[in-house]
Amino acid sequence: MTQTGVDHPFPDHLFLVGCGNMAGQMLSRWLDCGLDRERVTVLRPSGRPVTDGVAVMTDYPAALPAGTTVLLGMKPYQIADVAVALAPLCVADTRIVSILAGTTLADLRARFPVARDIVRAMPNLPVGLGEGVTALFTDDVTSAQAKMDVAALIEPLGLVEWIADEALFNQVTALSGCGPAFLFRFVDALAQAGEAIGIPADQAARMALATVQGSANMAARANDGPGVLADRVASPGGMTREGLNALDADDRLLTLLIDTLAAARDRGEAMARGA
Ligand SMILES: NC(=O)C1=CN([C@@H]2O[C@H](COP(=O)(O)OP(=O)(O)OC[C@H]3O[C@@H](n4cnc5c(N)ncnc54)[C@H](OP(=O)(O)O)[C@@H]3O)[C@@H](O)[C@H]2O)C=CC1
Numbered sequence: 658m659t660q661t662g663v664d665h666p667f668p669d670h671l672f673l674v675g676c677g678n679m680a681g682q683m684l685s686r687w688l689d690c691g692l693d694r695e696r697v698t699v700l701r702p703s704g705r706p707v708t709d710g711v712a713v714m715t716d717y718p719a720a721l722p723a724g725t726t727v728l729l730g731m732k733p734y735q736i737a738d739v740a741v742a743l744a745p746l747c748v749a750d751t752r753i754v755s756i757l758a759g760t761t762l763a764d765l766r767a768r769f770p771v772a773r774d775i776v777r778a779m780p781n782l783p784v785g786l787g788e789g790v791t792a793l794f795t796d797d798v799t800s801a802q803a804k805m806d807v808a809a810l811i812e813p814l815g816l817v818e819w820i821a822d823e824a825l826f827n828q829v830t831a832l833s834g835c836g837p838a839f840l841f842r843f844v845d846a847l848a849q850a851g852e853a854i855g856i857p858a859d860q861a862a863r864m865a866l867a868t869v870q871g872s873a874n875m876a877a878r879a880n881d882g883p884g885v886l887a888d889r890v891a892s893p894g895g896m897t898r899e900g901l902n903a904l905d906a907d908d909r910l911l912t913l914l915i916d917t918l919a920a921a922r923d924r925g926e927a928m929a930r931g932a
């Protein structure tokens with residue numbers, strides 16, 4: 658890695674295969690952090706521009722520049738077609754970072770046999786703000802230098818967590834990769850619940866979102882865990898305790914969330930089996 662952004666080391670060249678919702682957020686953050694646009698190429702079938710100065714192609718180049726890191730950012734089921742075109746362009750030091758859900762490292766190694774350094778990454782959408790979570794996994798074939806360089810690339814996106822056991826990758830994806838969707842649902846439900854008990858809809862929506870935002874920021878800065886913070890809102894004999902009692906009855910919320918994460922995890926496992 659030779660190009661240095663404001664504070665961050667970036668690869669000599671970044672080749673994004675797909676640049677939709679997720680890879681687009683990653684790229685946006687990297688550009689904000691000083692990634693040189695001339696060192697980025699995006700391949701996307703639509704050919705839609707990404708942003709000024711970033712080259713967009715609709716087909717593969719004849720070769721990849723030396724020191725390229727490839728970000729696989731298309732849909733997981735497209736890996737077969739992508740690999741047929743991309744694998745011949747890879748050399749031993751082409752680095753591959755895959756954000757494909759449910760696509761194992763073994764699968765990637767089989768499709769890109771020449772590339773030594775392959776890392777699975779599971780980001781989530783707030784990476785665009787530098788407030789995301791990205792899980793990383795690789796094996797011992799990937800060099801220590803590549804591990805450090807990929808971690809450095811991911812670091813400006815937010816929290817980085819290396820996962821020791823790939824078997825946990827679908828669980829982690831369920832929690833943090835899918836997590837923003839679950840939280841967005843919660844915000845919606847909180848607003849709808851407010852409306853259901855009589856608050857005007859637009860006001861309930863604004864108040865629900867601001868409550869979640871402020872509370873998340875507070876929890877992130879607090880010395881105490883969220884359980885203690887919840888109890889601090891609840892005055893003895895007061896309103897919050899009654900509400901928490903409803904939420905906690907028969908572990909309703911916990912059970913719902915376990916079911917939610919398990920369903921997402923199971924889908925990842927099915928995708929890994931090719932379903
Ligand atoms: N969305 C999320 O929150 C998260 C997604 N992921 C992973 O990110 C990946 C992309 O998801 P997401 O961004 O939501 O999807 P999008 O549909 O938003 O983006 C898919 C991208 O792939 C491009 N594409 C389509 N067909 C091909 C092809 N044959 N070859 C190369 N590129 C192609 C599309 O091109 P075009 O722009 O021209 O349409 C688009 O840029 C998935 O593998 C998913 O598992 C991981 C974590 C979170």
Ligand SMILES: O=C(O)[C@@H]1CCC=N1
Pocket residue numbers: 758830834835
């Ligand atoms: O829904 C998906 O499959 C991807 C993985 C995590 C978020 N989106």
